[in-house]
Amino acid sequence: MLLMVVMGMGGIYRGIIEDATLLVDEVKADLWIVQRNTRGPFAEVSRVPANLVHRALAVPGVKTAREFVYHTIQRERAGDPLRIAVVGLSWPTDKGESLPIIAGRPLAQNHFEMIADSRLGLPLGEQIRLGKETYTVVGLTENMIGSSGDGLAFCTVADALDIQFDVPGEAVRLERQARHARGRLSEYGRKQPALTELAFAIPSEIPAFSPRQISAVMVTVAPGTTSHSVASIIAGWSDVSVYTSAGQRDLLLRGPVEKVRRQIGLFRVLLTIIAGIIMALILYTLTLDKLHDIALLKLIGAPNRRILGMILQQALVLGVVGYGIALVIGLRVFPLFPRRVILRGDDLTQLAGIVLVISVLSSMLGIWKAVRVEPNEALSG
Amino acid sequence: MNDFAIETERLTKIYGSGNTEVAALRETTLRIRRGEVIALLGPSGSGKSTFLTAIGLINAPTSGRIVIGGELIMDGPSALTNLSAFRREHIGFVFQKSNLIPFLTARDNVQIALELDHWKASDAKRRALELLDSLDVADRADHFPSTLSGGQQQRIAIARALANQPSIILADEPTAALDSHRGRQVMQLFSQVALQHGAAVFVVTHDHRSLDVFDTIYNMEDGVIRLESAPLVQAQAGPPRA
Ligand SMILES: Nc1ncnc2c1ncn2[C@@H]1O[C@H](COP(=O)(O)OP(=O)(O)OP(=O)(O)O)[C@@H](O)[C@H]1O
Ligand SMILES: [Mg+2]
Numbered sequence: 001m002l003l004m005v006v007m008g009m010g011g012i013y014r015g016i017i018e019d020a021t022l023l024v025d026e027v028k029a030d031l032w033i034v035q036r037n038t039r040g041p042f043a044e045v046s047r048v049p050a051n052l053v054h055r056a057l058a059v060p061g062v063k064t065a066r067e068f069v070y071h072t073i074q075r076e077r078a079g080d081p082l083r084i085a086v087v088g089l090s091w092p093t094d095k096g097e098s099l100p101i102i103a104g105r106p107l108a109q110n111h112f113e114m115i116a117d118s119r120l121g122l123p124l125g126e127q128i129r130l131g132k133e134t135y136t137v138v139g140l141t142e143n144m145i146g147s148s149g150d151g152l153a154f155c156t157v158a159d160a161l162d163i164q165f166d167v168p169g170e171a172v173r174l175e176r177q178a179r180h181a182r183g184r185l186s187e188y189g190r191k192q193p194a195l196t197e198l199a200f201a202i203p204s205e206i207p208a209f210s211p212r213q214i215s216a217v218m219v220t221v222a223p224g225t226t227s228h229s230v231a232s233i234i235a236g237w238s239d240v241s242v243y244t245s246a247g248q249r250d251l252l253l254r255g256p257v258e259k260v261r262r263q264i265g266l267f268r269v270l271l272t273i274i275a276g277i278i279m280a281l282i283l284y285t286l287t288l289d290k291l292h293d294i295a296l297l298k299l300i301g302a303p304n305r306r307i308l309g310m311i312l313q314q315a316l317v318l319g320v321v322g323y324g325i326a327l328v329i330g331l332r333v334f335p336l337f338p339r340r341v342i343l344r345g346d347d348l349t350q351l352a353g354i355v356l357v358i359s360v361l362s363s364m365l366g367i368w369k370a371v372r373v374e375p376n377e378a379l380s381g
Numbered sequence: 382m383n384d385f386a387i388e389t390e391r392l393t394k395i396y397g398s399g400n401t402e403v404a405a406l407r408e409t410t411l412r413i414r415r416g417e418v419i420a421l422l423g424p425s426g427s428g429k430s431t432f433l434t435a436i437g438l439i440n441a442p443t444s445g446r447i448v449i450g451g452e453l454i455m456d457g458p459s460a461l462t463n464l465s466a467f468r469r470e471h472i473g474f475v476f477q478k479s480n481l482i483p484f485l486t487a488r489d490n491v492q493i494a495l496e497l498d499h500w501k502a503s504d505a506k507r508r509a510l511e512l513l514d515s516l517d518v519a520d521r522a523d524h525f526p527s528t529l530s531g532g533q534q535q536r537i538a539i540a541r542a543l544a545n546q547p548s549i550i551l552a553d554e555p556t557a558a559l560d561s562h563r564g565r566q567v568m569q570l571f572s573q574v575a576l577q578h579g580a581a582v583f584v585v586t587h588d589h590r591s592l593d594v595f596d597t598i599y600n601m602e603d604g605v606i607r608l609e610s611a612p613l614v615q616a617q618a619g620p621p622r623a
Pocket of ligand 1: 396397403404405423424425426427428429430431432
């Protein structure tokens with residue numbers, strides 16, 4: 001039972017690492033260009049202008065450059081909180097075909113469709129209202145989870161930005177009035193009153209307003225060039241920072257995931273120790289129970305070696321059985337966990353090794369007792 | 382080789398020290414012949430079990446010597462040989478109760494004694510069955526001790542004690558848990574075993590009703606052993622061990 005928990009912890013640990021880096025691994029970008037000096041877009045917020053894509057494309061050796069939008073929202077669905085990590089796909093180059101879609105289809109139009117992870121619990125065809133628009137779930141993926149453990153939803157970059165920068169109508173009207181008022185007070189407004197009319201236009205028509213910003217730009221490098229050489233060019237731009245996907249992975253693991261990872265690692269160690277103590281106690285009481293029989297065995301001439309072997313054998317059997325039960329139950333129970341639990345072969349062997357060591361160590365106590373028992377104790381009781 | 386299975390020489394056992402000192406054995410000197418069937422009587426606390434466990438090599442004496450089969454085994458509290466191996470080869474034990482290992486079947490209880498003596502499993506199995514058969518409990522071979530009657534358990538314990546063809550069988554109140562009829566049967570079994578295997582049998586008992594099966598009867602009082610009744614026919618000490 002306890003072993004199962006230990007195993008589960010190990011699995012959750014792997015799961016967290018896997019989830020955290022899943023997106024980085026899945027999008028298959030060689031380089032990530034983010035806002036200067038940020039560790040974005042996962043570990044912290046990063047904003048870069050959308051036209052960075054075109055600048056990146058102009059760098060020799062760059063094969064493709066795509067916008068990347070990533071943010072987490074929390075809404076409610078049937079009374080329960082629903083956390084969605086929204087990822088923008090750059091329409092039309094990426095319709096989500098490369099995603100592990102288990103049901104439905106990729107995006108077919110550049111608006112109002114999304115591919116959701118099954119973890120979100122949204123069925124195919126579900127209409128979900130985000131911002132001012134209603135989005136339809138057209139495809140389902142499996143095990144696509146953001147670094148915080150929330151299910152991913154994919155839509156086009158434009159939609160993702162709409163969701164991210166959604167502002168209520170009233171706020172827009174108030175902002176326009178405020179702009180107008182500010183404009184009239186400024187020097188430009190006083191000299192050219194007609195300019196203040198611009199305040200009522202939509203932001204994209206006002207040259208003084210930057211277009212909405214994206215999280216990062218993903219770059220793939222053409223064959224024949226190293227991502228290193230491309231990175232060194234982009235690193236020279238003073239408005240952005242660039243990371244290789246390995247670097248990005250690293251940022252994630254050392255950043256947001258770090259604490260959880262350490263915590264779970266610690267839990268795991270503690271649980272292993274507790275499991276060890278409990279096993280030692282069980283073995284000790286089992287041995288105490290048999291003390292009389294052990295004395296009897298000694299009486300009829302069993303050498304200590306033989307008795308040692310018996311206790312050790314018992315310990316190993318207990319360990320193996322415990323491990324087996326843990327594995328069997330674990331395989332059934334873990335899929336029901338809210339976080340992904342990944343049982344990797346080498347982790348399991350490692351745990352098996354630990355169990356073995358625990359078994360042997362914990363039988364020491366019993367062995368110590370058994371070796372000291374006098375054969376003539378068989379006479380009493 | 383001499384005629385004696387066990388000789389003790391001024392065997393003394395003192396439990397505790399200082400104020401709590403108890404002398405359970407006082408310079409006891411005794412000789413037990415091969416094939417002799419001996420009963421040891423005596424009031425409670427007189428030191429019978431102490432003597433039995435001393436010659437059974439599971440309770441070292443404070444002083445004195447124990448010679449088994451002509452070989453000096455204990456000189457004072459120090460052992461001159463590997464006691465557990467020696468016990469395994471030369472001595473069989475039967476006690477009042479809790480004689481058998483509860484999680485082993487009757488046959489396995491006998492078999493384990495053989496396997497400890499490096500018998501091959503298949504031979505040990507066959508021999509265990511033979512022994513159980515000779516004691517009339519072969520039909521209970523696959524039963525666990527808890528499902529057997531006291532008499533049956535005692536027979537299996539005797540089978541185990543006989544397994545390695547020991548030259549000495551030591552029994553401490555083996556019939557205390559049995560009714561007088563069963564008790565007598567067990568006692569008769571001992572004399573039979575002594576006759577067939579040439580083993581010396583030394584039985585501590587309170588049961589005065591079946592004393593007639595014994596060759597020699599000793600009485601113990603306050604750590605000292607005295608002869609109660611000598612062997613009827615000294616010459617018929619039983620055949621030497623095969
Ligand atoms: N382990 C021990 N520690 C201290 N004293 C002991 C120990 N075993 C026995 N004695 C003492 O030695 C004396 C002899 O004990 P023993 O068990 O040999 O008597 P016994 O003749 O077998 O008695 P019973 O007929 O009741 O079995 C007793 O006074 C007892 O209190
Ligand atoms: Mg006694």
